Amino acid sequence: MVNINQILNTASYSDNPLSLLTEFLKKQEHLQDTRLKEGLRFVGYVLDLGYDKAKIITSDPYKLAVGGIPRGSFLILSVNQNDNLNLPPHFTLLRVSSVSATPLTNQVQQTYFELHKKSMPELDIWTQGELQWGALECDVLGMFYPQQDNNIELAFSGDVNNVVSAHNYKVYSPDEKLLELIVNGIVNKKDQHVIGSLRPTECQLGIDQKKYPDVKISLSDFKGRRTAMFGKTRLGKSNVVKVLAESIIKTTAQDKSVGQLIFDINGEYANDNPQDGNKSIASAYPETTEVYALSPRESTPSKELKLNFAEQPHTTIQILKTFLDRDGEDAHYVKDFKNTSLPSIDEIRSAAVNEQNRMIRKIQMFWAILKRANFELDESKLLELGLNTRIVKGFNPGFSQDLRRAIYKDNEPATIKSLDDLVKELRLVWEFKNDKNNSNSKLLETSSGKPLFDAVDEALLGFLHPISGSGPKILANYRIYHSPRAGDFVQEIIKLLNDGKTVILDLGNANETIRHYFSDLLSTAIFKEQERKFVSNQLGEHFIQLYFEEAHNLFPPTSNDNTTVYHRFAKEGAKFHIGMVYSTQSPSTISKELLVQTENFFVGHLSSSDEANALSKLQSTFKGLEEDIKKCRTPGYMRILTTSHRFIIPVQVKKFEL
Secondary structure, three states: OHHHHHHHHHHOOOOOOHHHHHHHHHHHHHHHHHHOOOOOOOEEEEEEEEEOOOEEEHHHHHHHHOOOOOOOOEEEEEEEEOOEEEEOOEEEEEEEEEEEEEOOHHHHHHHHHHHHHHHHOOOOHHHHHHOEEEEEEEEEEEEEEEOOOOOEEEEOOOOOOOOOOOEEEEEEEOOOHHHHHHHHHHOOOOOOOEEEEEEEOOOOOOHHHHOOEEEEHHHHOOOOEEEEEEOOOOOOOOOOHHHHHHHHHHHOOOOOOEEEEEEEOOOOOOOOHHHHHOOOHHHOOOOOOOEOOOOOOOOOOOEEEOOOOOHHHHHHHHHHHHHHHHHOOOOOHHHHHHHHOOOOOHHHOOOOOOHHHHHHHHHHHHOOOOHHHHOOOHHHHOOOOOOOOOOOOOOOOOOHHHHHHHHHOOOOOOOOOOHHHHHHHHHHHHHHHHOOOOOOOHHHOOOOOOOOOOOOOOOOOHHHOOOOHHHHHHHHHHHHHHHHOOOHHHHHHHHHHOOOOEEEEEEEOOHHHHHHHHHHHHHHHHHHHHHHHHOOOOOOEEEEEEOOOOOOOOOOOOOOOOOOOOHHHHHHOEEEEEEEEEOOOOOOOOOOOHHHHOHHHHHHHOOOOOHHHHHHOOOOHHHHHOOOHHHHOOEEEEEOOOOOOOOOOEEEEOOOOO
């Protein structure tokens, strides 16, 4: 009757992936009964078992038969098949952590000591049989079993539900099919891609890597989530980014559900280079990729990564003020300038007619400042903006004829045709206003008796022609951000991202300050756009994925300001469908708040104990792997942890190449 129950139990789980385990154990029992070695995966017995650790005993022939048992390799722990148990197929997953002492360790060492002391040429078969046994310490990672409410689905728990006496267990090295189940069985089935192949150990001596399965990831685990890339330079972090970005491009080619923005500080994602088989993300996928470059390269089609300061005055004056703050410019006239704000072109067009004159005049003053700072300006394009009223037209600020006669001493020009003319007229008006001997102050009032210039006007004119100081010339260093041919690249990029495109910012020739500027500017704009879509219920299934390198410069661990856009990405990114992939050499240099919120990890070689310990302290899943992480330096050899993977998988990440 018991055998019938076992048959029925096995049949009820025949469609579950764990049916592989049932077949595997039957085959192993047969091989052990018939004493056949080919295909034998049995490695030993349990000496001691707890909820977190297991000590197993094994023998040299067993280890040799399975090709070795390196530290970090997976073993499966299975309950002996007997008539007293009628459980669904299941197994406990172990990871080898170290060699352990056995109860006979001292006697074995004594035997070796006597052996070498006497220089015995060989061992007798009985002594050899005794010495080949040893013990391994293993971490208990969890248990694979069928889902309770769905017999055909696989489940995994990070703990075990019961521990019985050690003699009830056998330990096996999983075959290729079970390894496939272990590394891929619980991965989200949606949008799966191969990231590389399983590689339990850096040493490949005597190992056929082809026998190890491919490791899959689900791109759904990365959308709207935080992903960390840790490891020393030149060991594969950038390659992982390329593989991830490529996978998202391929997966979303039809539905355009993910827009990607890559801050390319070395130019390696935008430009072809030998280490990528002479192909970059941009050249490999030209139909779905757009490059913006601060310094365009002849071999890479790109758009200018610059602002037209004159056409976007309300935005660019804020940028100029940020630069002046950074550079410590604190003259009185500079402080007044930094307290100003300008209307946008759209605000002017929608304002009441009686308000437009003052608003346009402020824009003209800003243009005059740029002109004096030697910014290259396309005057014909500025005239096309259509900032005209009955009084103010083009570059003409619309001052009264009486005022113009007074400032030009009856030699007023008939019209103002250029920015040079505008600069001159504003200078004369400002000098007239500041002339203490001037008795004609009524000319500086409007027809309603109000002052012609308000506080913003005076701050702009005071900056344009200061009593002392360099004036607009202090803006000369910021001309590199400006081009009269640049459109509003921020809005262009947001539109491309909303259309599911991949945008690469080539910052390869930029210094740290410039990188910060573009990173902050675009990150803030994207956050506001996603927040706007969230409150208006327009997010849908669309996501934005951001890629940052040298991330420690953006969110340092000692920062007391937790209100930056990067901290908001960490806290609220998932809610607003913003995913973030950040790379750095040192986990200890990253904000602890961000690390705690990070779901996915790719970890290569870390050179110091402090760095390895910092990682395992904040992400306990890496505990016990610190020594391996410090020792292994093969490029592309990573330990990965994703939202789907509940334990660390050692992977040789595939190379990005076409």
